[in-house]
Amino acid sequence: MPDNIKPLTSVFIALLKSKRGWGFLTINLAQLALYALISSYSAQANDQLAEKVGPGRADSGKELSDSERCQECHGSDGISHDVNVPNHAGQNAGYLIKQLKDFQSGDRIHDTMNRMAEDLSETDRVDIAAYFAGQPVMQGTGSTSKSYVRNLFENGNPDRQLKPCTECHGPNGKGMLHDGMEVPVIGGQKRAYLRRQLANWKSGERQNSPDGLMNKIAHLLTDQEIEDLADYISGL
Numbered sequence: 259m260p261d262n263i264k265p266l267t268s269v270f271i272a273l274l275k276s277k278r279g280w281g282f283l284t285i286n287l288a289q290l291a292l293y294a295l296i297s298s299y300s301a302q303a304n305d306q307l308a309e310k311v312g313p314g315r316a317d318s319g320k321e322l323s324d325s326e327r328c329q330e331c332h333g334s335d336g337i338s339h340d341v342n343v344p345n346h347a348g349q350n351a352g353y354l355i356k357q358l359k360d361f362q363s364g365d366r367i368h369d370t371m372n373r374m375a376e377d378l379s380e381t382d383r384v385d386i387a388a389y390f391a392g393q394p395v396m397q398g399t400g401s402t403s404k405s406y407v408r409n410l411f412e413n414g415n416p417d418r419q420l421k422p423c424t425e426c427h428g429p430n431g432k433g434m435l436h437d438g439m440e441v442p443v444i445g446g447q448k449r450a451y452l453r454r455q456l457a458n459w460k461s462g463e464r465q466n467s468p469d470g471l472m473n474k475i476a477h478l479l480t481d482q483e484i485e486d487l488a489d490y491i492s493g494l
């Protein structure tokens with residue numbers, strides 16, 4: 259008999275001998291199923307976190323982002339205290355790394371961030387991204403915006419070839435991998451920052467999304483919709 263079966267068999271025999279018999283066995287099977295379910299959920303959650311954080315070393319990222327003073331603006335836990343500075347808490351590492359590369363190469367333009375990203379090595383970027391991605395994900399405080407916005411966010415508008423934001427950004431805009439793209443967390447992001455990014459995609463001031471996809475999407479939005487979407491999404 260293989261070694262791993264032996265203990266199981268003796269438990270089974272003990273159960274047959276026990277006064278509580280089969281009733282006891284049913285309870286234990288139910289418990290076992292519950293444990294299996296819980297551990298498969300937590301294994302899944304661990305896998306998702308590992309995927310989000312990437313291969314970087316968060317402890318070194320913490321030090322680097324402190325000494326480089328990223329945390330001064332973006333917050334020590336990735337939640338910024340300035341409405342114009344985006345949160346990074348729980349943001350996908352792959353997305354953060356791409357943005358830092360784009361700031362360094364000039365594919366994304368912003369005076370402060372172009373300077374901040376200038377000296378970062380690939381290892382610095384990966385480690386800093388791991389630190390911020392590992393923080394509890396940014397959360398909004400609920401949304402009081404107009405009801406049409408939620409519909410626009412979740413269902414898009416087929417008449418205007420407008421795709422649902424959730425198709426790529428995931429439920430509640432909490433980010434995901436879609437079609438090989440690291441789509442950022444936007445749910446719970448700063449409102450003024452979201453508004454500015456959508457306006458910049460629309461005007462073409464920001465152009466670094468794959469195949470200009472966010473430019474095409476923002477082009478289809480009216481200025482009022484941009485305002486209302488920023489309001490709604492920041493509350494998620």
Ligand code: HEC
Binds near residue numbers: 357
């Ligand atoms: C003086 C304040 C300041 C400092 C210091 C700073 N940032 Fe920023 N960061 C900003 C602002 C403002 C933006 C928004 C840029 C825009 O509007 O496009 C930004 C944007 C970003 C983004 C893009 C976020 C997104 O959701 O697309 C990343 C990534 C980032 N910063 C990382 C860093 C890192 C890493 C450091 C340290 C090396 C750093 N920042 C230091 C102010 C700062």
Ligand code: HEC
Binds near residue numbers: 422466487
């Ligand atoms: C087809 C996929 C797709 C759809 C649909 C989509 N997005 Fe995006 N979005 C992206 C990707 C990919 C990026 C990251 C681009 C980059 O690499 O800079 C992005 C970036 C953004 C950003 C910038 C986030 C930041 O931290 O700077 C905002 C804001 C945004 N999207 C809002 C929206 C809204 C609102 C909608 C719906 C009206 C939407 N997106 C629909 C794929 C999509």
